[in-house]
Amino acid sequence: MGEYERSIKIQAxxxxxxxxxxxxSNLPKYLPTTKRAEPQQGERVRVEGEAHGHHYDSEGFFRVDKSKNRMEWGSEGEERYRGWLAAKGDESKGPTEVTVHLSFEPSPKVSRSLEEPTGSQEQTINESLDHALQSLKNLVEGTGGKIEGRAER
Known part of the structure; x- marks a missing residue:
């Protein structure tokens, strides 16, 4: 299982x-591959999108842990992944440092598509995480929108 982590400062x-x-409801606004996200019963969420030429429609957990100033998510399906997005900083003034951490074990088919034709799996996943963080920054700061990129193809 791969472990990936990236951070960004947001002026908020x-x-x-x-x-x-x-x-x-904001997940599709900043996650590069997500096109739709709907809360389900309890701490469940259903997400739909496309990553590396593969459509996905899956259900997983999504919870907010206010004691750690973060949200956590994950799936137990074919593409096993889990992660968290944490915010550090003053509650009432910026800047805020946001860190995303992802643990990801792709299926062999998806793993091959992450490495073709333009680079390594690590590079592709880090690029997607950077796009998500930059999109979050743009939206919260009011300076732009979602960053589209290679993760969409």
């Missing part, structure tokens, strides 16, 4: 960042 109070990133 921590509470504003947390409120935006923990709203399930």
């Amino acid at each position: 109070p921590r509470r504003q960042v947390e409120d935006f990133m923990s709203d399930v």
Whole structure:
């Protein structure tokens, strides 16, 4: 299983960042591959999108842990992954440092597609995480929108 972690500083109070990133309806606004996200019963979420030429429609967990100032998500399906997005900083003034951490074990088919034709799996996943963080920054700061990139293809 691969472990990936990236960070970015957002010029906004921590509470504003947390409120935006923990709203399930905002996930498609900043996650590169996600096209739709719907809360399900309890701590469940259903997400749909396309990653590396493969459509996905899956259900997983999504929870907000206010004691750790982060949200956590994951799936137990064919593509086993879990991660967290945490915010550090003052609750009422910026900047806020946001860190995303992903543990990902792709199926052999998806693993091959992550490495073709332009680079390594690690590079592709890190690029997707950077796009998600930059999109989150753009939206919270009001300076732009979602970053589209190679993760969409």
